[in-house]
Amino acid sequence: xxxxxxxxxxxxxxxxxxxxxxxxxxxxxxxxxxxxxxxxxxxxxxxxxxxxxxxxxxxxxxxxxxxxxxxxxxxxxxxxxxxxxxxxxxxxxxxxxxxxxxxxxxxxxxxxxxxxxxxxxxxxxxxxxxxxxxxxxxxxxxxxxxxxxxxxxxxxxxxxxxxxxxxxxxxxxxxxxxxx
Amino acid sequence: xxxxxxxxxxxxxxxxxxxxxxxxxxxxxxxxxxxxxxxxxxxxxxxxxxxxxxxxxxxxxxxxxxxxxxxxxxxxxxxxxxxxxxxxxxxxxxxxxxxxxxxxxxxxxxxxxxxxxxxxxxxxxxxxxxxxxxxxxxxxxxxxxxxx
Numbered sequence: 001x002x003x004x005x006x007x008x009x010x011x012x013x014x015x016x017x018x019x020x021x022x023x024x025x026x027x028x029x030x031x032x033x034x035x036x037x038x039x040x041x042x043x044x045x046x047x048x049x050x051x052x053x054x055x056x057x058x059x060x061x062x063x064x065x066x067x068x069x070x071x072x073x074x075x076x077x078x079x080x081x082x083x084x085x086x087x088x089x090x091x092x093x094x095x096x097x098x099x100x101x102x103x104x105x106x107x108x109x110x111x112x113x114x115x116x117x118x119x120x121x122x123x124x125x126x127x128x129x130x131x132x133x134x135x136x137x138x139x140x141x142x143x144x145x146x147x148x149x150x151x152x153x154x155x156x157x158x159x160x161x162x163x164x165x166x167x168x169x170x171x172x173x174x175x176x177x178x179x180x
Numbered sequence: 181x182x183x184x185x186x187x188x189x190x191x192x193x194x195x196x197x198x199x200x201x202x203x204x205x206x207x208x209x210x211x212x213x214x215x216x217x218x219x220x221x222x223x224x225x226x227x228x229x230x231x232x233x234x235x236x237x238x239x240x241x242x243x244x245x246x247x248x249x250x251x252x253x254x255x256x257x258x259x260x261x262x263x264x265x266x267x268x269x270x271x272x273x274x275x276x277x278x279x280x281x282x283x284x285x286x287x288x289x290x291x292x293x294x295x296x297x298x299x300x301x302x303x304x305x306x307x308x309x310x311x312x313x314x315x316x317x318x319x320x321x322x323x324x325x326x327x328x
Binding site (some may be wrong): 015174 | 208211212297
């Protein structure tokens with residue numbers, strides 16, 4: 001976290017190098033979340049691009065209160081939500097998992113991990129956007145409920161409800177797949 | 181472990197690992213740098229100095245001020261005029277900043293004004309290359325030896 005504080009300090013003083021390092025640090029995680037939320041890689045890349053351009057324009061005035069990772073993840077979620085409202089999201093099934101890599105060793109482990117990631121992607125795609133958003137921010141970006149609530153501008157109870165209903169729905173989908 | 185028994189772990193473990201492509205990186209960084217430059221340019225344009233600012237910002241005034249600082253530093257370094265403390269209860273002579281330190285401040289300032297924080301970083305890196313790795317276990321006495 002101290003690294004981020006130093007980089008943000010430099011960024012606020014116009015350092016392009018600091019901006020580049022922040023981008024390289026978080027770009028993959030943010031793209032992954034955007035793909036999970038939008039299930040469209042091209043749209044996801046646009047969202048990450050817009051978030052960083054907007055962040056870059058805030059040089060000199062950016063004030064970090066929580067974690068930078070959480071802040072950027074929330075920006076991606078907000079931007080993705082706006083994109084989602086503008087157009088209907090195509091259910092592209094497994095194609096949404098295009099470009100997923102796995103850091104598991106060995107071809108068999110890699111295939112299993114990749115397959116699991118694809119399954120989870122498809123499952124999350126079945127959730128309403130608000131529930132998917134909270135699940136991704138909490139489980140993939142390790143943001144606390146309070147942090148998510150403040151970032152999204154809703155109550156913590158709302159966040160916790162969305163999360164609970166989201167997990168319940170995931171559980172019931174998995175159960176129905178197992179019993180078939 | 182069945183996924184429905186620990187759905188949170190199942191989702192967490194299957195976090196997607198994607199990597200961005202070079203075209204996306206280039207586009208994002210180019211546009212981000214442009215946005216940053218635009219913000220800095222707008223701020224600089226908005227900060228139009230008043231008459232005192234224009235006078236203080238002029239090159240001639242800055243050079244004169246820098247020369248005055250160097251002359252003052254050299255005079256102090258060569259010794260204070262007037263009272264020369266003597267006796268067992270005399271206060272220690274005040275140690276002035278060396279001219280070398282004044283010069284290094286000026287060069288850092290020039291680097292910053294020319295290229296911002298990135299140029300300052302580069303200057304620090306060049307300095308560190310010249311100084312080499314720090315000595316291990318340096319004592320306080322050794323540290324203070326080079327202060328004056």
